Amino acid sequence: MQPFELLRETMPPFHHEEFVRPDIATMEPYVPIVPFEVLSARLGRRPEDIVKLDANENPYGPSPKVLSALADAKYLHIYPDPQSSALRRALADYTGVPQERLLAGAGADELIDLVLRAVLRPGDGVLNCPPSFGMYPFSTAVNMGELIQVWRRADFALDVDGICSAVFANPRARILFICSPNNPDGGVISDEALRQLLEMRVLVILDEAYVEFGGESRITWTPQYENLVVLRTFSKWAGLAGLRVGYGAFPLWLMPHLWKIKQPYNVSVAASLAAIAALHDAAWSRRHIGAIVAERERLQKALAKFEFLEPLPSRANFVLCRIIGADAARLKSDLEQQGILVRYFDKPGLQNAIRISAGRPQDTDRLLSVLKAWKGS
Ligand SMILES: *Cc1c(COP(=O)(O)O)cnc(C)c1O
Numbered sequence: 193m194q195p196f197e198l199l200r201e202t203m204p205p206f207h208h209e210e211f212v213r214p215d216i217a218t219m220e221p222y223v224p225i226v227p228f229e230v231l232s233a234r235l236g237r238r239p240e241d242i243v244k245l246d247a248n249e250n251p252y253g254p255s256p257k258v259l260s261a262l263a264d265a266k267y268l269h270i271y272p273d274p275q276s277s278a279l280r281r282a283l284a285d286y287t288g289v290p291q292e293r294l295l296a297g298a299g300a301d302e303l304i305d306l307v308l309r310a311v312l313r314p315g316d317g318v319l320n321c322p323p324s325f326g327m328y329p330f331s332t333a334v335n336m337g338e339l340i341q342v343w344r345r346a347d348f349a350l351d352v353d354g355i356c357s358a359v360f361a362n363p364r365a366r367i368l369f370i371c372s373p374n375n376p377d378g379g380v381i382s383d384e385a386l387r388q389l390l391e392m393r394v395l396v397i398l399d400e401a402y403v404e405f406g407g408e409s410r411i412t413w414t415p416q417y418e419n420l421v422v423l424r425t426f427s428k429w430a431g432l433a434g435l436r437v438g439y440g441a442f443p444l445w446l447m448p449h450l451w452k453i454k455q456p457y458n459v460s461v462a463a464s465l466a467a468i469a470a471l472h473d474a475a476w477s478r479r480h481i482g483a484i485v486a487e488r489e490r491l492q493k494a495l496a497k498f499e500f501l502e503p504l505p506s507r508a509n510f511v512l513c514r515i516i517g518a519d520a521a522r523l524k525s526d527l528e529q530q531g532i533l534v535r536y537f538d539k540p541g542l543q544n545a546i547r548i549s550a551g552r553p554q555d556t557d558r559l560l561s562v563l564k565a566w567k568g569s
Contacts, residue, residue: 219333237531243558245549246533248375248402248510250431250484252552254466255476258432261469267461274456279464280439282471287411287424289441295450296459296467300401300425300438301327307397307421307440308335308367310449317365319358321350323376323542325399328369340365343541348377348504352385359392368392371399373407376537376547378506380407390417395446397421401438404429404481405488406507414441421446428509429481430470437463484509488550494560495548501563510549520544523566530562 225247232239244251276296284291297303304327308318314336320328321342332339340362342354350370359365368389372381381398390396400422403409411422425438437459442450470477492511495503502514515523524536524546535547548559 215333215336222330231533235528235531241531243532243551243555245510245551245555245559246535246547247433248428248508248549249433250428250480250509251549251555252431252480252483254431255470255473255480257473257476258430258466258469261465262462265462265465270461272457272459272461272464276459276464279437279459279467282468283439286471287409287441289411289414293414293441293444293447294439295442295447295454296437296439296464297454298436298438298458298460298463299427300399300423300440301331302436302458303423303438303440304328304397304399305331305334306450306454307395307442307446308332308337310446310453311366311395312337315364317362317367319355319365319368319394321355321370323348323374323537323539324369324371325375325401328371332367337367338364344374348374348379350381350385352388355389356392359394365394368394368396369399370396371401373402373405373506373508375401375508376510376535376542376545377504377512378402378406378508378510379504380507383408383410386410390420393419395419395421397423399423401425401428402508404477405485405509411441414443418443418445426467426470429477430467431480432463432466432470435460435463435466437467483552484550487553487556490553491548491550491556491559494556495563498563510547512545512547515544515546520546526566527559527562530558532559532562 228239232242279296280291280294283294297306308331312335316337317340318332318337319340319342321344323344329339340358342351342358345351355368370381373379396419398410398420400409414420414422421440421442423438423440427433488506488509488511492503495501495511495513500516500518502516504512520536524534527534537545
């Protein structure tokens with residue numbers, strides 16, 4: 193062994209430029225969401241005076257049973273159960289899928305990343321059907337996958353034949369993301385189309401973040417297919433977006449590998465308690481999901497009456513609107529000045545459009561009164 197003094201002479205200097213992975217160094221930065229309190233301060237309004245219809249959150253917040261479970265939490269100083277056993281037992285009852293196929297995560301977002309980490313080698317193909325959820329391309333890039341885009345049709349229907357051709361043309365395609373109801377349009381995939389896609393030699397990740405608001409869940413299909421993952425979340429229907437808790441149903445062959453690579457304490461004690469309490473308050477969920485669906489229908493009909501809006505049919509808790517003969521960016525910023533937040537899109541396949549979450553009746557009322565007064569063109 194050489195003394196350090198000698199080694200030091202020959203040691204090359206530290207160059208930080210060589211440390212970050214080149215694909216990460218050149219990656220476009222993620223445009224961060226402005227925190228709600230910051231935005232409300234900027235708009236000169238109190239947070240409770242803002243009508244927040246931009247992120248598909250539940251405007252009613254969580255069930256009172258969730259709040260009391262959190263208030264009564266006794267073990268916040270103890271690390272959580274790495275297996276989330278109590279939550280997975282409750283989820284097995286709720287979904288009808290056996291516990292050994294279920295894994296909980298810090299939101300469905302974590303599980304998207306986790307599956308890709310387990311499966312992808314650098315350069316493996318991930319099929320995405322845009323316009324859809326932005327986390328699929330994001331996690332694909334972080335995990336060194338190659339994104340294969342199969343665009344939806346103008347009415348947002350999946351191009352099933354196009355997906356099949358893309359799988360055949362790309363021997364390294366491994367993963368196919370399907371979101372149903374799809375974010376941002378709210379359309380659902382048919383049983384027939386899903387069955388056809390499941391015949392291919394790729395792992396299909398069906399994202400059902402919005403399924404409580406409409407459409408049939410296919411989570412009970414998971415024991416029948418070796419290549420189906422179904423992801424769900426508490427963020428939307430249960431009003432727990434801020435606590436970060438989601439789950440998935442996976443094929444048995446994948447489970448041991450996911451257990452190995454997941455962070456041991458990925459689901460916090462608070463998130464687990466809240467999720468279990470939400471599952472136990474079925475009456476509350478039924479009532480509030482019902483109210484949100486009713487409001488989506490009302491919003492949809494009311495928006496269709498404006499000649500500059502073209503709302504699409506939706507089975508989720510939001511309505512996507514094309515803007516006709518007016519500027520969607522201006523509409524978004526004019527609404528914002530009035531304290532109403534909506535999601536604005538101007539990306540390929542989604543030009544001049546806004547997505548409006550279904551809120552409470554008073555939220556729709558405020559939105560409609562501003563729209564009625566709006567001079568867009
Ligand atoms: C909101 C959303 C999710 C994820 O939610 P988490 O908060 O990470 O559980 C997943 N998929 C889609 C399509 C979503 O819109």
